[in-house]
Structures are given as C-alpha cells and as structure tokens.
Amino acid sequence: MTDARLLLIILALPFLGSLGAAFLPTRGRNRAALLAGAVALVGLVLAAGFYPVLASGRAVRLVIPWLSTLGLDLTLRLNGFSWLFSILILGIGGLVVLYARYYLSSDDPVSRFFAFLMAFMGSMLGMVLSGNLIQIAFFWEMTSLFSFLLIGYWHHNQSARDGARMALVVTAFGGVCLLVGFVLLGHIVGSYDVDRVLDAGDLIRGHALYLPALILILIGAFTKSAQFPFHFWLPHAMAAPTPVSAYLHSATMVKAGIYVLILLWPVLAGTESWYLIVTTTGLVTLLIGAWAAIFQQDLKGLLAYSTISHLGLITLLLGLGSPLAAVAAIFHTVNHATFKASLFMAAGIIDHETGTRDLRKLSGLARFMPITATLAMVAAAAMAGVPLLNGFLSKEMFLAEALETHSGTVLDSILPVLATLASVFSVLYSVRFIHQTFLGPPPVELPHEPREAPRWMRFPIEILVLICLLVGIIPALTIGPFLATAVQSVLGGRTPTYSLAIWHGFSLPLLMSVTALVGGTGLYLLFGARLNGFSQSPIIGHFKGRRTFEIVLAAIIDGARVVHRISGTKRLQVQLRLLVVTAIIVGVLPFLNVGYSRGPRPDTLVDPGFAILWMLAGASAIGAAWQAKFHRLAALVLIGVCGLVTCLSFAWLSAPDLALTQLLVEIVTLVLLLLGLRWLPKRLPDRWPEAHMPFTVYFRRGGDLLLALAGGGGIAAIAYAMMTRDAPHGLSRYFVEHAYSGGGGTNVVNVILVDFRAFDTYGEITVLAIVALTVFTLLRRFRPAAESIELPEQQRQQNAFDDAREDRDRGDTVRHYLLVPRVLMEWLFPVILTCALYFLVRGHDLPGGGFAAGVTASIAIIVLYMASGTRSVEMRLTVQPVQWISAGLLCATATGMAAWLFGYPFLSTHFRYLDLPIIGAIPMASALLFDIGVFAVVVGTTALILVALAHQSIRSPRAAKPSQDVGEGAD
C-alpha cells in the first residue's frame, strides 16, 4: 500500500478532521480529541507504510496538473527527510492531542482547539510534503495563520492576543520574504519544482540573483525559526495553551524554517555569504538564547529561550556547510523535538497541578509528583547533553564540528570556545530547571496543593522520554536507519561517513562536554541562589525585541495614516474629479505620441432624421444637466428623451435586441427613479443668490464645466477617430459563422449570450441577484428622513376632501380618479405577460431573449401595482421575487451542470429539432433552458427592487409613531 495517492489522503485527513471538529458541539471534549487522535494515528500508520520504499533510496512523487503553464502543479513529494519530519508532525501531534485532552478544561471551547490543531497539522504536513516552492510558501503561510489562532486561543487574555498578533506579524513578514525569495529562485532555475531546483545548485550559486534570493529566503526561515534578531516573538507566544507550545514552539512550526534551510541546503549552502550570514546568526542566537534562558523566572519562558538557543545551534550547524554538520543538524532537530516537547508537557503539568509556572515559587515537587519529576529530569538532562541521552549524541557531533576548520576566518578559532560556553549555559539552566522545580524544601504558598497528574496525561511524556533514552543508549538500532535514509535523501552523493556510537574514545569533544557539565553545575552551585533575583537578563536584557517591534509597528501605522491624510479624501466630489482627471490624462497621452487624425474610412451619409433626433436629445441632455438640481421631475423627463433617442439609435444602427431591451429598461428605470423621488428632500433655495455667489464657487463650477467639456470632447474625438477606421478582425466573424451551425439559433446576439459566452451571462445574472438582495436588505432597515415621513401634500388634500364628505371613504378620490386607466391597465396584464413569453421563446432566432422577456414580465407586474395600489394587488396576487431569483439561478446552474453528465464542460449546450404536430419542426436548444433561468432572475430582480421600494410608501405612516421601530416594520 504505497500508492503515491496515499500522500493525498495523509494530507487531506487533518483538514477533513478539522472541518469535522469545527462542527462538533463546543464542549465535545472527548469526541473532538478522539477525532484528532484518530486522524494523527491513521496518518502515522499510512506514512509509516511508505518507509520500505524510501529506505531503498527512492522517493515518492505525485503530480496533479493544475496551472502547468505557470509552473504551478499540485506536487506531493516524499523522501527520507520529509518522511522523518512527517513522522515528527504526526507522532508528536498524536501525543499532544492526548495530552491536550487532559490539559484543557471542559469549560474551554475544546472542539475549536482541536479544529485549529488539526488544520495546523495539515498545513505543516502540506509544507513538508510539497514538491513545489510556491506550494511550500502557501502552506508556510497557513502554518502562520493557524499558529496565530492557536496562540490566541484564550482570546479573552490580553497577552494571548498580543502574543498571537506579534507572532503573526513577524512570521507573515518572513513569509512574504520567503515567497519573493522562492520566486527569484524559480526565476533563476526556470521552474518551481523542488526536484528541478535541487538539480540546479551550480546555476543558482553562480547567478547574479543568488544573494537577494538567499537573503530573502533566510529572512523567512529566521523569522519562523526564531533566530536573532527575530527571536522575540517566541517567548511572547508562550501565552498559548501549553499543548500548543509543546507542538508548535518546540517540535514543528519553529522547525519549519530549519526544514527549508535543510531542504535547500544542497543548493544554497557552501558559499561565503551563506557561511557568514547563517553561521553568525546561528551563533548569536545560540548564545543569546542560552544566556537569557538562565535568568528566566517563568518555566515556559526558560524553555522558550532554550528552544531559541537550540534552534540557533541547528542553524549554526547548517551554516558551517559541511555534510557532517548537516547530519548533526538533522539529528539534533529530531532530538530537540522529543526532549523539548516532553519538557513543555511537564511544565504544563506543573502549571496545571500547582497553579503557577514561577520558578521562584516552585520547589521540591519531586515528592508530590515523583513520576512527572523523574520524566522531566531525564528530559532536562537530555537538554543539557548528559551522556546516555539523545541530546548528548547530537551535541557531541556539534562540538566535533565546531572544532573543524571551515572558513579560515576568525570564526574558526573562537567557535570551539563559544560552543563550549553555550553548552555551559545550557547545563546551567537545565540544572536550575531541575533543582528549582523538583528538589529542595517543599513549596510554600502554592495556589493548589500539588499532586501527580492523571495517568494518560503523563503517557505522552513517558513515550517521548523513552525515545530520548532509547536513542541515547542504542542509537544505531533505533534512530540509525531512519537518520541514514533522511541524510541520504538530502545529501545524496555527498553523504559522509558518520558514527552514532556513544563512545568515541577520549576526544576533544568529550572533554568539552565534560567541561560544560562540570562548569554548568559548578556555576549553578555558586550563583544559583542569586538567579532568582533577576527580573531581566543582564546585558542583553536591554535589547527589547518587543519594544522595537512595537515602535516599528507604530511607525508603519502612523506612516499609513500620514499617506492616507495626504492622498485621501472623504469628499466624493474630489475623488470623482481626480478619477476623471486621471482618465483624461491617460486618454490624451497616447495622442501626444502618435498625433490625432481621422481615419481613411469615408463617412456614411448623414440621415437628417438621425441628426434631428440627436439635436433633440443633445438639448435634453444639456437641459437635464442644467435643471437636475431644482426641477427633478423635469430633468427625469429630459433624461428619458435621451434614453428614447438612444433606443431609436440602436434600432437605426442594426441593433434591434438593444433597442428592445433599452426601451423596456427605460420604463423600469423611470418607475424606479419616480419611486425614489418620494424620499428626497424638498428643494433647497439656492445658497447663493446669483449676485452674492463667492468666487470659490464660480471657480469650482467653472473647473467642473471645463472638466466635463474636456471629457466629452475627448470621448467624441476618440469615437470619431475610431469610427472612421475599419474594424479589426475580432471574434465576430466566428460568432456569425457558427451561430446557427454551432448554437442552433439565428439571432447571433442571443446565441452569444446564452451559448458561446453563457458563463459571462451566468456571472451577470448572479450579480443581478446579489444587487436585488442587497437593495431588499437595505430597504428592510430603511429609515426615511424625518421631513419625508409625512404623506405627500396631494394625498393629504385628497384625504381631507374624502373626510369632509360623509358619503366618501378615504382613498375614494384616487380610486375614482384612476378608474378608467385602472381597468385598462389590469386588462393589459395578460397581454404584457404573453408578450414576455413570446420574447422569451423566440429570443434564440429573433430579437428578444431572457433579458428582454424578464423586464417585460416585471413591467406587467409593475403596471398592476401602479393601477391598483400595493395593498389591493397583494391581496389578490402573490409575487415572490426571491423565489423567482433562486429558481432562475438554480435553473441556469442545473442547465450548466447537465453538460457534465455527458462529459462536456460546464454550460456546453445541445440543440436538436423537435417535430410537433401542426407546428412542425421547432428547434429545441438547451440554451433555451438557460435563457429561462435568465428570464426568471431578471423578473425576480426587477420586481424585488421596485416592489420593495414601493412598499416604503405604505410603511411610512407607521414610522410616524415614535413607539414603533421603523426598521422592524418588515413587510
């Protein structure tokens, strides 16, 4: 069972599990933990099944083509090294799940925790299983995102929110750098495929872009792996629940940077710049982390700085550039994950059972929790590098490498000394951790009475500590083969010979180890008691990463504000002017280069009718612009003239479909604006009687006039230049030639809409539906302005007249007044509807179609509303526009999807002739079904918008009563 497709299952499982956990009840602690544990276990078993293949030196690859032209395929790749990481992620993940089940209180929203944890596990797996650089960057960002959610899990806690935000900002910044670095790398190699990149080592190292790419990738790796100077986020991330710290901040996420460094080590390492940057950063981080860890008073803080220091150690090893150092780096990555995860879990137990993580308060816990204490002491000894434990082995390798000559610079000679010094620090804080917490007198004044943790909460630690011991005592039999496979897959032909034996004879590294152990313990005996007095680390404590971070962040935000203040405006008019000015400039620029001239095509003869029509329309447009402020109704009528002339022009210029649609839409738009007029304020008197208008207003209006003339003149000039040239050959030819043979319709415009470009139309009707729903929602909460609430004057007069006469009821006047038109209009309803259906059915061959038919049908409804009034229509007729919209969208979607059943892409159409008695052969295209969908959406949209607006009028009297909420008066 080593089918490459299993990789996809391993990757998908955690995400599916995450989705599942998200739907569990909030407090479903056991179920969520069971789900997460099962996911980790199944993944682990599946991944383990791949080992025999990998051990034989082969790699597993699965490529699912996606955007191959952009070099983006879904590529999964498993070799010995990524296998080792996957096992870490899944194995420690499973243990953390078990631990978290007992750690988290049943009051916490536990399902959410496990949902995030599994999603993180999936992102991490995605990263190590990716065989494509861009894909790695994608999953890398996902780990940042889920780490943010996990650190901020207790979001009621200020420090958790701050820590989460800091971690996100720092690692996401690094993620962007990493992505750019990867893009450069892909540009150098010509492919994002990891295997091809790994084959192009010499090309990359010799390329001019090597250094920028290297620095960007390193920034990415250093931020993620908490290297100096980006290390400060890790201690702040300790506000996370301890299972998160154990999983993300010791075993997995902080190793993501290390993973990328090791992955690209064969191609990026070995140059002088790599050596200088990576080694120095690693060394500084190693020392600073170890030094700061000594002075921490918080248990998790100590572990966090220790993690920083160990990550520095691994980075340093990778920086050295020798294959042996790379082996040591891989080995130490695994070792650190095991002992540090167990230490975090132990710290969590201590916190859980005593109520504090303060080293100054803790003491003598060994007698209260002997098992946990023993486990933690063994793990801490591994951290210190005590023989017979796994930490000792990799540290030995590190010290041996530190002694080698790598570059011939001053770093070579000081490295052994500094490495020993860091080891001394490491022993010192480990001893302090053990002594302060577990040994000494019984603790006083603890929040809880300490006791042993539950059996299954200790189990994960027991497993991890057992691994520490086994690897430490019999390395060749346990980790040996796996490490060999991993190393082989990274280094290939450069794999060095190395030995995992515990005893290499009396050697210099052993002497350094012993020095560190003796020195560290000695220093603790001398100064240990005084360490409790420090509130910050001496010397480096003054470097406050957090403060710098906040200053930089504040500066960025302030800068954004300044830019916003300078370049932004809240004034719509100013924005529109800027927009139009920009458009005019951009429009003019090309003409400055090529000059303006009319084309060679002769003018077609001017038809006097057409010219007269446009004289009329032009005058109307100018009139509307002139009068829109004070004479709204008149302006509306003038605009209507322009609309009608536009409609006639469409008909004139061989566009019957457009003329039809324009005419119909003109009607509904007019109704819409008339309905809107009701809610606009009374006309204001002119603010400035002509004589007293200030100069600025003249200036502003003059400027607007100039802009308007420039825009209009410009577009006219462009239009003229365009129309006097021959049209280039575009798509039209194809559409005209194939409309009938390919689409089964003779109306080319309609065939384009419902067949050739049906997907565009599909998007279009979706937009219509969204707009209609938005309008509807806005109107449900509509609050008219106070002075518009009263009934219009005309209605008040009519009502007063009706009230005054005893034989009349309210509303009689308006009813009688409209009696004849009403009867006519009501009788028109079926006629217009028939007309709509006719447009719909014939649309494929003659002008018409779903859009025109839909608007026509909605006009039928509107006419009814206008004739009889909202209330009386709704007593007799139920129009449910929302149902129309959804039915239409479903119909269009179903028509599109039906093509899948026959193996064609979405929205492929089919047509054939149907022989009907009497009528004869009629074409039946599946596009007609789609057009029916369009029809229904348009009917629903138009009706919904207009009816909702019309409803405001009958709602308003209730709004006048102060006791009732206007917004709640839903119709």
Add this chain to the structure above:
Amino acid sequence: MEIVLALAIGILTASGLWLLFRPRTFQVILGLSLLSYAVNLFILAAGRLRTDAPPIVGKGAADPALYADPVPQALVLTAIVISFATTALLLVVLLASRGLTGTDHVDGEESDP
C-alpha cells in the same frame, strides 16, 4: 452619421460628467444614467455603424460581412440590464444615507461654503 454619433456621445458624456461632479445625490444618479447611455453608444460604435444589417443570420452558411458586429451588441445588452440594477442600488444607498444623515449631499454632510 459618424460625426453625429460622435457628437452625441460627447454631449451625453459632458452632461453626465457635469452632473457627476454635483453635490446632490439625485444629480449624481442622473449623471450616471447619461454616462451609461454614452458608454453603451460608444461600445456599439466600436463595431462600426451599419444600417439595415441586424445580426439575424439565415439558416445556411452566413457571410459575416453582411451583418452588423454582434459582439458589441452582446456586451451592451447585459450592460443595459446591469445598469438598471446598479442605478437601483445607488438610489437605495443614497436614500438610506439621506435617511440616516438628514441630507442629500453625496458626502452625508453639507460641505463648507
């Protein structure tokens, strides 16, 4: 014909732009209506002017030279319907804004004189 249509597009655009810059919401809505006429005519003009040549083809092989360009027409057709929807949306947003702010100024508050 070309010069007439070009001038027509120009006048519609100029009137529309003038209204677009006005401070009252109703003026802006009318301005957008005028602009959409202009833009639709412009797009149609991109297919060049043809009279008496609607793109309704016969059932045999069709010669593209005999028909008006159908592509701009297809573009404009949906634009007409969409412009109704956007006009409605704009109108309702402005009405709601007017209800909330008490003014029909586009910025929701009267500008300084």
